[in-house]
Amino acid sequence: MYNSKFSSRTLLLPSILLLLLTAAAVFSEIEDADDLGDIDELIAIDDEQENGENSHATAAHFESRESGKKTDVLSRAQRVVLELSGDTAKRAIEENEYVLVLGYAPWCGRSAELMPRFAEAANVLKGLGSRVLLAKIDGDRYSKAASSIEIRGFPTLLLFVNGTSRPYTGGFSSEEIVLWTRKKTGAPVIEISSVADANEFLKQHSTYAVGLFDKFEEPDYGEFVKAAAADNEVQFIETSSTEVAKVLYPTPTKPFFGLVKSEPEHYTSFDGHFSSDEILHFLENNRFPLVTVMTELNSAKVYSSTNKLQVYVFAEDDDLQKLLKPLQEIAKKFKSQMMFVAVDIREENLAKPFLTLFGLEDSEDAVVVSFDYNSNSKYLLESDITSRNIEELQEFCTGLVQGTLKPYYKSQTIPDNKNASVLTVVGKTFDELVINNPANIVLEVHTPWCITCEATTKHVEKMAKHFKGLDNLVFARIDASTNEHPKLQVEDYPTLLFYPANDKSNPIKLSTKSNMKDLAALINKILKTQDGATKDEL
Numbered sequence: 001m002y003n004s005k006f007s008s009r010t011l012l013l014p015s016i017l018l019l020l021l022t023a024a025a026v027f028s029e030i031e032d033a034d035d036l037g038d039i040d041e042l043i044a045i046d047d048e049q050e051n052g053e054n055s056h057a058t059a060a061h062f063e064s065r066e067s068g069k070k071t072d073v074l075s076r077a078q079r080v081v082l083e084l085s086g087d088t089a090k091r092a093i094e095e096n097e098y099v100l101v102l103g104y105a106p107w108c109g110r111s112a113e114l115m116p117r118f119a120e121a122a123n124v125l126k127g128l129g130s131r132v133l134l135a136k137i138d139g140d141r142y143s144k145a146a147s148s149i150e151i152r153g154f155p156t157l158l159l160f161v162n163g164t165s166r167p168y169t170g171g172f173s174s175e176e177i178v179l180w181t182r183k184k185t186g187a188p189v190i191e192i193s194s195v196a197d198a199n200e201f202l203k204q205h206s207t208y209a210v211g212l213f214d215k216f217e218e219p220d221y222g223e224f225v226k227a228a229a230a231d232n233e234v235q236f237i238e239t240s241s242t243e244v245a246k247v248l249y250p251t252p253t254k255p256f257f258g259l260v261k262s263e264p265e266h267y268t269s270f271d272g273h274f275s276s277d278e279i280l281h282f283l284e285n286n287r288f289p290l291v292t293v294m295t296e297l298n299s300a301k302v303y304s305s306t307n308k309l310q311v312y313v314f315a316e317d318d319d320l321q322k323l324l325k326p327l328q329e330i331a332k333k334f335k336s337q338m339m340f341v342a343v344d345i346r347e348e349n350l351a352k353p354f355l356t357l358f359g360l361e362d363s364e365d366a367v368v369v370s371f372d373y374n375s376n377s378k379y380l381l382e383s384d385i386t387s388r389n390i391e392e393l394q395e396f397c398t399g400l401v402q403g404t405l406k407p408y409y410k411s412q413t414i415p416d417n418k419n420a421s422v423l424t425v426v427g428k429t430f431d432e433l434v435i436n437n438p439a440n441i442v443l444e445v446h447t448p449w450c451i452t453c454e455a456t457t458k459h460v461e462k463m464a465k466h467f468k469g470l471d472n473l474v475f476a477r478i479d480a481s482t483n484e485h486p487k488l489q490v491e492d493y494p495t496l497l498f499y500p501a502n503d504k505s506n507p508i509k510l511s512t513k514s515n516m517k518d519l520a521a522l523i524n525k526i527l528k529t530q531d532g533a534t535k536d537e538l
Contacts, residue, residue, distance in 0.1 A: 037514040051285055054268040080122040084137040086145040093149065098132040098185045099160040100168075100177075103151030105140040105294065105517055111155040114172060118157075121177035126426045128178075132185050170232045172297060180232050188228035189236045191216075194339070198247035201237070206262035208235045212245040220255045220274035227279035234259070234283055257282075263289045265332070290331035291340045292349055293322060302341055307402060308428040310374040312354060313385065313393075314345040315366035323366075327389040334397050338370075357444045359410040359482055366391060369408075370400055377407040409484040423476040427483040433476060435487060440530060442510070442523065444477040456494040456512045459519065466520060472501065473527065498526055 025238035044521075084092055084101070093099050102118050104111035115136065122134035138272060139146035139154060150158060150165050157168035159181070165423045170180025184189070189211075192198050211224045215239065226479035245252040249267060257270040257279060268286045274276040284306050294302055313320070313327065320342050345351045345364070354363045356515050358369055358380055381396045383389070399405040411427025425443065426432050434441050444460045446453040457477070464475035480490055487505075496510035510522060 011301065043538040052527045068346050072355055080126050080134065081119050081135060084135050084142070084145070086142040089135075089137055089145040089149055092135055093160045094134065094163055096133045096160075099163055100132055100134050100181055101132075101149065101151070102136040103139040103149075103154060103156040103158070104136060107140065108137065108154040114155045116374050117172065118177060119145055120174035121181070124174065124178045125181060128134050128182070130185070130187075131180065132181055152311055161185075163537040171301065176233065183229060188231075189225055189238045192237055192239050192244055192248070193241060195244055196238075196429050198244045202247070204271070205235060208237055208248075208259060209257065209259050210237045210245060210252070212238070212242065212254050212256040213238065213240055214254050215240065217253070223274050223276045223279065224257060227275040227283075229274060230280060231283060234287060259283065259286050261289065262286075262321045265335075273341050288339060290328045290335070291342050293320070293324075294341050294343045296347075296349060299350060302339075305339060307339040309370070310341060310373075311338055311368065311393075311397060311400070312341045312343055312362075313366070313368050314351050314355065315385075316346060317344045319366060319386075320344060323385070323390070326387050328398060330390065330394050331525075333394070334401065336398065337401055337438065357409060357410070359412075368396065370396075372400065375407075379405050380408040407486070407487065410482055411484070412482050414480070421468065421475065422461055423474060423482070425476045425478040427485055430478070430483070430485040430488065433474075435504050437471050437474060438501060439474045440501045440527065441497075441504075442473070442475045443497045443499060443507070444475075445480050445488070445493060445495040445497065446477060447479065447481040447493045449481070450493040451511070453494040456496065459512075459516060460496070462516060463520065463523070467523070470527075472530070473523075483490040496524065500526070501530055 029495050078248075081102075084090065089101075093101070102111075102115065104115060118134065118136065125132055125134065137146055137149075137151065139151050146152075149160075150156075157177075159166045159168060161184075166184070168180070170176050190201075192201060209228075211221070213224070215221070215223045221238075224236070224238070237248060239248075242252065242254070245256065249256075249258045252258065255274065257274070258265060259268045259270070261268070270279065270282050272282060288302075288305065288307075288386070292298070292302055313323065315323065324342065327340060327342065334340075343354070345355075345367070352361050353483070354368065354369065355363060357378060358367075360367055366385050368385050370379040370381075371377075372379070379396075379400065381393065383392055385393055396405070409427050414426060414429055417423045417426045422444075423433055434443060444456060446457065460475055460477065467473050467475070478488070480493065482489070487491070494512050496512050497507040499507045499512055508526065510519065514522065
C-alpha cells in the first residue's frame with residue numbers, strides 16, 4: 001500500500017511506547033542511606049521494624065488496622081526495596097549477583113505509577129526466597145550515578161548480573177515483574193510434585209503453561225525448559241505426576257504441554273513438535289485472549305505482538321461489553337489467523353493514535369479497523385457495528401483472510417478548485433487530478449507540522465502565476481497528513497514532484513532548495529523534452 005516510512009506501524013510506535021506504564025498510585029519515599037554498609041543488615045532492620053509493628057497490634061486496633069491494611073502492606077513492601085544514592089549504587093551492583101534497579105524521577109508520573117508495583121514485586125520475591133536484590137535510584141537527584149549504570153530516562157528497569165546490565169523486557173504489573181525476574185535469574189520453571197501444591201498454585205495463578213514428562217532429562221523436556229527461559233510472559237509449570245497434571249489441566253498424556261488462560265477458551269493443547277521455537281510460536285499465537293481489551297498496561301504488549309493481522313473494535317465501554325461475547329465467537333472462527341482487540345473509544349491515549357491513521361480521531365461512534373503488517377496495509381469496516389449486525393464484522397474478517405478487501409486510504413472532502421491557480425488535491429481526487437490528468441503536473445506535498453513547507457508553498461504560488469497560460473502545465477498541492485494514495489510515496493516534507501504528461505508512473509523530484517530562477521529553468525527544460533511548450537525565464 002504505502003512504504004514503511006509512512007506506515008501505520010511507523011506512525012504508531014512513538015505513541016504506543018508512551019503507554020507502557022499505568023494505573024494510578026502514590027509512592028511513599030524512604031530516607032536515603034548516607035552509606036550502604038551491609039545490604040543484608042539494612043534489610044534485616046526493615047524486618048525488625050515489621051516484626052515490631054506486628055507485635056504491638058491489639059484487638060482494640062483491629063478495625064483501624066483493617067482499614068489501613070493495604071497501605072501497611074505497600075509500606076512494608078517498599079522497605080524491601082533498597083534506596084540507592086550516588087555513593088551506594090555502584091557498590092550494591094558489584095557486591096550482589098543479581099540486582100534489579102529501577103531508575104526514577106520524583107516528577108515523572110510513570111515512575112510514580114510503576115514504583116508501587118515494583119515494591120510489591122520485591123515483597124513477593126523476598127517471600128519466595130529469591131536472591132535478587134531490588135533497588136531504586138532517584139536519577140534526577142543522583143544523575144551522575146544513574147548515568148554511570150546506564151539509566152538515562154525515566155522510568156528505567158535494568159537487571160544487573162554479576163555487575164553487567166541487561167535490559168528489562170517484561171511486563172509492568174507486579175506479577176509480570178516477579179515472573180520475568182525469576183525467569184532471568186535461574187528459575188524459569190516451577191516444579192509441582194503434589195496435588196496439594198497444585199491446588200495451592202491455582203489459588204494464585206489463572207494463566208500458566210504446564211508440561212508433563214516421564215523424566216526431567218529427556219530431549220523434549222530440554223526444549224521445554226529452553227522455551228521457558230526465552231519466554232517473558234507465561235509461568236511454566238513442570239511435573240512428572242499425571243495426577244498433579246490433571247489438577248492443572250484436564251486429560252494430559254505424557255509428554256504433554258498446554259496453555260491455561262482465564263477466559264472462555266480456558267485450555268489450549270500444544271500438538272506440534274517439541275522444539276523451543278515451536279513452543280514459543282504456539283505461545284505467541286495463543287497467549288492473548290480471544291478478544292484482548294486494550295489497557296495502558298498491556299498496550300505495548302499488544303503492539304509488539306508478532307500476529308501480523310489485527311482487528312480493532314473501538315466503542316464506548318458499555319457498547320464493548322455488549323459486543324464482547326459476539327466478538328469472541330467470531331474470534332474463535334479466525335483463531336491463529338488474526339488478533340482481535342477491543343478499545344474504549346473514550347480512552348484518548350489508547351484510541352486516538354490508531355483512529356488518527358484513518359482520519360477518524362474525532363469519531364464518537366463505533367469503529368472497526370484492521371492492520372495487515374505483512375502487506376503494510378490498513379482497512380476500515382465502513383458501517384456501524386452493533387450486536388445485531390455483527391455478521392458484517394465476520395464478512396469483513398473473511399475478506400481480510402482471503403485478501404479481497406481494498407486497503408483504506410485517508411482523504412479529506414473534495415474541495416472546490418474553481419479559479420484556483422494551485423489545485424488542492426485530496427486522496428479521493430489524486431487519480432483524477434494527477435495520474436489521469438493529460439497535462440504535466442507540479443505537485444507540492446506538504447504537512448501542517450513541516451517548518452520549511454511555508455516557503456515552498458510561496459514559491460509554488462509564484463511559479464503558478466509565472467507559468468499561467470500554459471495549458472500543458474498544472475500546479476497542485478496535497479496535505480500528506482490527511483490524504484493518502486498508493487502511488488504517492490513520500491519520505492520528506494516538503495517535496496516537489498513533476499509528473500510528466502507521458503509518464504505519470506515516474507515523477508521527477510525537484511529541489512525545494514532551488515531559487516525561483518533555477519526552478520523555472522528546470523521546469524522549462526523538462527517541458528521542452530515533452531512537447532516544446534515553455535515559458536520565458538524569470
